Amino acid sequence: MDAFFASVEQLDHPQWRALPLVVGADPKSGAGRGVVAACSYEARKFGIHSAMPISQAWKRCPDAIFVKPNMGRYAEVSAEVFEIFGRFTDLVEGISIDEAFLDVTGSIALLGDAVTIAREIKSTIRGETGLVASVGVASNKFVAKIASDLDKPDGLVVVEPDEVRAFLNPLPITRLWGVGEKSGAKLLSRGLRTIGDVAAISDIMARSILGDQGLKLVSLARGEDERAVLPHSAVKSIGNEETFSRDVNELEKIKATLLYLSDKVAARLRKKGFEAATMTLKFRNEDFKTITRSATLEAATDLTDDIYAMALELFSRTGWNGRVKIRLLGVTASKLVRKTDSQPTLFVDEARLKQVRTDETVDAIRARFGAGALKRGAVVGGSNKKGYTK
DNA sequence: TCTGGGGTCCTAGGACCC
DNA sequence: TCTGGGGTCCTAGGACCC
Known part of the structure; x- marks a missing residue:
């Protein structure tokens, strides 16, 4: 899009x-x-x-x-667009909120060749959502992705299989998907400026510049990409982070933010029916130096209090002493399991049951009155930057 | 000049197991 | 007294994408 x-x-x-x-x-x-x-x-x-x-x-x-x-709104429109994709093939692999690979090999007999399908997808999206899309048509994912980027907005770029090398060769390495600032600088320092330059180097040279990644990159630069279009990839982590509007060193504000983030992550886990075993705390100081601390529990959890307790423990492990100011804090849950698949509790713990019921009640109130309807007292009192009201 | 927020994947060392 | 090889999991950091 x-x-x-x-x-x-x-x-x-x-x-x-x-x-x-x-x-x-x-x-x-x-x-x-x-x-x-x-x-x-x-x-x-x-x-x-x-x-x-x-x-x-x-x-x-x-x-x-x-x-x-307004991410909620964009997600709604995204769902409309993906529903349209689904009319053209079952093999839809979303790669972000506004982009997907579609393998239309099996749809050609029914719907016409790939270019016809591409035009139809673009016009359906425009007609039904009023939005403009760009499409790349090619015989593999890598080339299709590059093609889709070349003629925005409202682009339709077709690369026939026997044109792949001629299409890729003159493009600058910055067009290579997976080459960013660091790898790009390494390639440039060796005099490699175009995708064709990268395609021409030996495997030994590729490995010496970028390691195993370099070998893969040379294959891609040659237009070789056998990766299948894979629908339904599972979510691996759920996290939230926040940059303060000014760098902070007040412990109360830090704790309030960790609670706010922990609650947000926990609520998202519960909404999606996941529990998480691993929690990661992200910490960026005023010098933009970023560190992480993580820990794995024996039993996965989706309780706000559990996640907040872990966040506090992990924060204490950063060794922060109050002298440097903090720019950003983040909490991420990973090692996710579906709640129905998780280990049942071995014994009944009154205090835990109370927490479970508290979270259930909070979720129900938020579902009925909106996500901002209920906040922890410490979050409101901790002068969180978003300035929530009751 | 100033660097968000949501993610995925990779690397590398160490613990641990057989 | 001198200690292999293969594998998995955990942690920390970093590159990259949209």
Whole structure:
């Protein structure tokens, strides 16, 4: 999907259409923290792009419309788009909220060749959601992905099997999916500028530059990719993190934030029917140095109090002494098990039962009155930056 | 110049097991 | 007195993607 978040906002707010629009952090008149999550094509004319610091976006176009992401709404629209994908094949592999691989090999006899299907998908999406999509058609995932990126917005790029090498060779290495800042710099330092340059090096050279990753990369650069389109991949982790609006060193605020994050993660686990055995605390200090501490329990849990207790324990293991300020805290649950598959409790513990009933009640109230209907006292009293009210 | 928030995957060392 | 090889799991860090 092209400029997905921004396009959804323009769809929902007709008065914002054809205007520069930025979805992301609050710019706070140029003093805001955070980055651009997405922006309209009108905003791109000012040099604004995804992942740019929001303060820079503000400098480039203070008159742009700045809005906070509304992930719930984007998820709704995403579901509509994926439902459309499902009409063309069962083999749909989502790779993000707005992007998927579709293996249409088995649909050609019924629906026409891949290019016909691609046109049909684009026009159905536009007709039913009002949004614009770009499609790449190719004989494997890697080439299709690159092709889909080349002619945005509203692109349709077809790469025939015998054109793959000629198509890839002239493209810059920055187009290689999986090559970011670090790997890109290593490749450039060896004089490798295009995908064709990478395709031409020996396996020994590839390994010396990027290790085992390098070997895979050379295959991809040659257009070789045998990976299947795999639907239904299982979720592996659920986490929430938050950058403070100013760096903090007040213990009360830190604890309130850990409780807020733990509660959020626990509620998401319960909503999806998971329990988690491993918890990871993420900690970034004012110098942007990031560390993690994690621990694994014998019995998986979805209780807010359990997760908060672990978060506190892991925080104490960071060795934080109050002298450096903290920029970000995060809590992530992993080693997930479906609740029905988890080990039954071996003995009844009154205190635990009480916690279970508390969480059930909280979930029920939030389900009825909204996620913000009920907050822990420590979170409200701890002056959480979002400033929740009762 | 200033770097969000949601994730996945990989690497590497150490503990532990057979 | 000198200690292999194969495998799994855990932890910490880091690259990368949207």
